[in-house]
Amino acid sequence: MRLWPFRKQVSAKSRSVALPPLAEAAPADMSRLLRIESDETKALDAARSRLRVMGLSLAVGFALLGARAIDIAVFGPADAAPSQRQTQQATVRGDLFDRTGQVLATTLETHSLYADPSLVWDARETAEALAGVLPDIDVDALTEDLGGRGRFVWVRRNLTPRQRQAVFSLGLPGLGFRMEPRRVYPRGRLASHIVGYTDRDLNGLAGAERAFDGSLLAGDGRPVALSIDMTVQFHVAEVLAASMVEFEANAATGIVMDVHTGEIVSMVSLPDFDPNRPSDATPAGRLNRAAQSVYEMGSTFKAFTVAMALETGTATLESGYDATGPLQIGGYEINDYHAENRRLSLTEVFTHSSNIGSSLIALDVGA
Structure with missing residues (x-):
């Protein structure tokens, strides 16, 4: 056999030796490393999922807190002082009408202003600021109330919408509003002695409000119709008022009755009062001379x-x-x-x- 230079001769035995399989050449712990890598990937995915759920929960929670904060800022807390909770009427008080269907008395929902003295920063400053929008407030008395240790103080009940907006615009801490029912008398002084009035808790104190208190609080809000006619009532009051001026009288009274049925169509007593503000009425104005006074015929x-x-x-x-x-x-x-x-x-x-x-x-x- 001829030998070529620079070339190593390979024997037949060495040619017959095969190369080891590729699998045998890989590290023995490769499969274990792959399993570890797979477990770490799953753990990271689970952690990311938990973070997403936690982030979503926090976002929802902060959204709810923000909504509640806006609700408290606009409408006030539902109950700032449970120990001072004022129980409202459980039933709806019915309206009063005249014989033609005109409303004599009805109930409206109004805002009442209260304060939590523990949240008021400066009692004097708060009282003076409120007096600027509610002029008849006693600043000294309110300052004393706001400086107390209690958690609930009524400031003014049954505000008008304009008064509520004026107080809200002040942005004073420690103040809040609560919805309360208020009895309203659209006809004012006209027929005030017949209609009467209620207290702040809607309990009838005088007139038809007291006479029909049980019926008006029956729970179904059913109205009560009176026999008087407000058109006749207006004309009788007009004539009596003119007569008082003409004869310089201190008082006057008049009754119109249906002779066929005995119904009282009109009953006027002057001076009278405004049932929307009964506390301002004088004793002479509150007296119903047509029904309470005794006269010789x-x-x-x-x-x-x-x-x-x-x-x-x-x-x-x-x-x-x-x-x-x-x-x-x-x-x-x-x-x-x-x-x-x-x-x-x-x-x-x-x-x-x-x-x-x-x-x-x-x-x-x-x-």
């Missing part, structure tokens, strides 16, 4: 005397009665205030309101 009774004589046939319109001088009866002397000093017919007795003639008519009937 006086000359108004002459109508019954004349009617009695005509109905029994004791007299006619042309019957005459001697009114030339006083009449002595039972030791009393009866005179005429505007004496005619002459003989009067029955018609003239009634027209001139003669006390002497009316007494003679009653004597003839046998009263």
